[in-house]
Amino acid sequence: MSALLALRGVTVAFGGLVAVDDVSFDVEEGSITGLIGPNGAGKSTVFNAVNGVYRPRAGSILFDGRDIVGMPSQRIARLGIARAHQVVRPLTDLTVLDNVTVGACFGRDGLGLAAGRRRAAGVLEQLGLADRASQPAGSLNVAQKKRLELARAVAAGPRLLLADEVLAGLNPHEVDEMLGVFASIRDAGVTILMIEHLMQAVMHLSDQVVVLDYGRLIAVGTPAEVQADPAVVEAYLGDPRAAERLMADEP
């Protein structure tokens, strides 16, 4: 296994505020990596740096060995990095099917419209949204919109999926379903980098966990290593509920 994504000394700053500070880690191809940390740790900023929304002040981001810093987002997307946003952004006036077709048509594979539609239909089946295909996306409920967000990213046929708190706001049953979905996505060969607050889910799914605190990387390792790391526990002490979640075996 080689690193599909490698961050090397990535620093992102807004004016004087350093949101991500000299962060380096690798994401192995075919793995699931969990990116965790207390609120404001800079997790979403890392995602924004990876898919070109923010340009790092320093450092390089290697995707499949190629530095993608400074590339426009749309090119990064076509290289095969797809993102499911924390705040869902469905294209409300388009149908669910069209939403997912957008992913398929403009992502890495750049499918034609007909092929894109076919793939989108398949992804909707996989994510259990097939019966909603012809509805406007705006009419879905929150859980369905989360799935739609994920479906759109998956349909792009990415090599790397950036999943930003896709499980937040779902009930336990829905979370269980989604875990299955993640596993199947990974099994299909997609590398996953996920931000997640549900620790039990992260620890259960991830091959590797990366922990940020105040923009700095404080730990990288297997779930077990990270859970045992005193620095991580320390970091989460500032946020007792998070610490509790970190340690809990069950939600």
Add this chain to the structure above:
Amino acid sequence: MRGMRIMAAAAAAVLVVAACGSGTSSGPKTLKIGFTASQTGAQELTSKRQVEGIKLWADQVTKAGGIKLKDGTVLTPQLVSYDDESKTDRVQALYTKLINDDKVDFLLSPYSSGLIKAAAVVGEQNGKIMVTAGGADDATMEQGFTSIYQVYTPASQYLTGAIDLMLAMDPSIKKIAIVNEKDAFSTGVAAAAKPYAASKGLQIVVDEGYDTGTTDFGPIVNKIAAAAPDAILGGGHFQDGQTFAKAIFDKQVKAKFIALLVAPPEPTFGDIGAAANDIVGPSQWEASVAYDAKAAVAANISWYGPAVADFTAAYNAAFGSAPSYHSAGGYAAGLVLQKAIEDAGSIDPAAVRAALDKQDLLTLFGRIRFSTDAKTHGKQTAHQMVYVQWQAAADGSLSTKVVWPEAGRTAPIVPRQ
């Protein structure tokens, strides 16, 4: 917005003035005459005068029992008209409608050169004869038309005559300002005036154009004031001309001679009071210039239609105000058409066209003869301009006096105070 009504064809309130034509048989036949009027928009006021002139003609013909042809046919004029809102697109749509839906026999023109240009294209496309009542543009008449006939003296002569008048009044005048509205008519007038002024040794110190609808003449008047010309020539149509005159007055611009197009001959120009004083305007017609049958005999041409005084009286009775040259122009267009139909003895277009080509008349509007040269076919060649000046009486009341030509003069021209 006016544009909402552009085009749309369709029949706005049609003014059917004359009696409805009775059927087909031996009785009087209906002579359908179509035109558009600007009931709204920039040309509203002057267009209304022109339409009143046309209406008066149609009424009088109807009262007199119609147009009687040699073969015994009697034609009763019926006017069909729509509101063109002073817009060229609309004019084209409405003339197409007049020709094809209303099946008019002849066309009269809308008011103002820009609109006539648009109407003429449609008339010509359909081979309809159109007598233009209210347009003086030269260029329109040099476009190779075969069925368009111009009653007005062409625009190129509006200010050239004024320049002659000005130099007759005061040969020491050297510096002049030419400021005109940027429309077909006024641009044509200015284009002819500039080389003529130069040929007379005049120096054009201000040469400006302004957009139709301009109300703020401040910048232009400031420029004029700074250049201090002896005379100001130009203007465009009624509203802008009146506003321009007022701005010149407010800023106390000294000029010995000011001649503006279209606005001064219109009686309501005097509403601006002292600002109107001493302003000169070229006019196509004034009531005091009494063309009559005797003059026709002297010129060895035929006289046609009512006397000037009768026309003025009838107009006053019908509309409660004195006719302006636009009114007389409308009336004259009707006369010209009537005479041509009588001469042709039918309404066959070719015959009427031939009659118009041959026409050389003296009417209450003055002498009328059309060019038969292929390049300028239909252009007016005989009609003469009249010049008026607003003058204050001893009691301070203002009125227009005819200052040119000599024949109809009611007062000598005076330099502006």
Add this chain to the structure above:
Amino acid sequence: MLRLRGRSRPFLPVLLLIVAVVAAVPLVTGNPSMREELFFMLLLVTLATSVNVITGYTGYVSFGHIVFFGLGGYGAFWLMQALGVHFLVAAVLGVIPAVLVAAVVGAAVLRLRGAYFALATLGILEATKAFMTNFDPAGGAVGLSFNFSIYAQYGGAKSAAELAYVFMALVALAAIAASYLVRHAKFGLALMTIREDQDAAVVLGIDPARTKVAAFVISAVFPALAGAAFFFKNGIIEPGSAFDLTRSIESLVMVVLGGVGTVAGPVIGAAVYEWLRGFLITSPALASFQLTIAGVLLLVVVLFATSGLVGVLRARFPAVREWLE
């Protein structure tokens, strides 16, 4: 497997057939007055359908779209008048200035969003109009007019008018077909993604700048062709009628009336709008209040039927739904 939407009914051929049949009526009956009315209706269909590509599909409200109509008109007119180029050639060449302006200006102003873009297009229209009013080589405020003999090479003014009409009808049909194809292509999906959420579109792999400019250029081509036909028929062109802001806004009104972002909407909207205006103007009781009535109707549509006539029809008559896009 779920059924994929679209292509289920021969919508485009039916729509084109209806428009073509209506357009053919005056040619068959030889009624010039009807031909004039339909010429104008087809022109409005073209303008509305075109502006719908940038405004309806892409979400950019273009107030100044009529500028392309004027540029196409002036370009072709000048070629015909000054160089004696045949109408058909001039019309096609007249598209060039419109396309160039759309590409260059589009690249600059399409960076603006919302009201800023709308105001910029308004500014471009007014600037162009003011410029042409002063630009003497193009006749300035007076504009250009043909010597009547120019129509001789087309077999006289009458057959020239017929040629212009047939051309106009073909342009309208082409505009509708283009609108449909854009709507049902990957390109159209990109446009609608940009309309819904431009930032999301970027992350999904769409290049908004290039996509928007392409849409702007497409939406400029048909008005330019229509302008060539319109002014060729009229024989005169002047800045006031070539760059009329009101007509520009009217084409947006038609789009909204018919249904924003649909293929049939602008066609239905333009037809109904023009028919309604004809009706109001002919009715003696309503004629003088026609603008007021038009305003009230527009307000009712904007406030209560946001999806336009197409939306109303689709909601009311499920049978119609699959036939209207």
Add this chain to the structure above:
Amino acid sequence: MNLGALLPSAIDGLLLGFVYGLAAMGLTLIFGVTRVVNLAHGQMIAMGMFVVLAVASGAGLNPYVGVLLAAVVGLAAGVVIYVVAVDRVINAPELTTLLATFAVNLIIIGTATTLLTTSPRAVDVDMGALRSGGVTVLGTHLVAVVIAVAAAGALYAFLFRTRLGKSIRAVAADRAAAELMGINSRRMLALAFGLGTALAMTAGALLATLFSFNVLSGGTYETKSFVIVVLGGLGNPTGALIGGLIIGLLEGVTAVVIPVSWVPVIEYAVFVLILLVRPRGLLGSRQ
């Protein structure tokens, strides 16, 4: 080119700029608070002119009574327009609100054209003139400036000194947050529309004392207002007033150097350029 015209022309332009600025303030206030570009703005300016006409020529009163009346009528008319045409679509995309106000524009133009005709009108006001060294400043222009400044001042006092004014500003800054603070945002939006329209009609009323006009005269001043508003930054009333002065001065000065008919070309070119380079206006915040 004659530089002797420079001073008088610049003065004229500057004075006129106050009135332009006042009209633009109305447009920008409405946009700033409601996010609606009001396409009925020009027509309301024209209506202000007719209020003066009715007062001066109809009732035979002092035309400046008409200016005051125009402000009152404008306030009421603006509130009515908001309630009838805008409130329902206040959160809809731009196209919807643009066309809603355009519909209002059509309704007013249609009715006014029918009832008032498009005949040229003028209100004859003579306030004398100041003359010195070849510069003539008409009294009507000076009075217009005084009234425009007073109206702008009154607006500022209202927005910054009164509770109601502060509520309007809160709604402009963040509608949702203002609602959380217990402000009835709909009422503030309506009031802002009323104030903006009052400014438009006041400006129109002042213009009626300077120039001739007709029912359709609003269009020119509306496009001028757009230019000014963009120059000063959309939604920024101070910017609008200063923008008005800049445009007035620009018109006055450029007219001396180039043919007057080229002035609009410069004006619109500047407008588009500013939108491209600094869309928030020369004075606007960069957000």
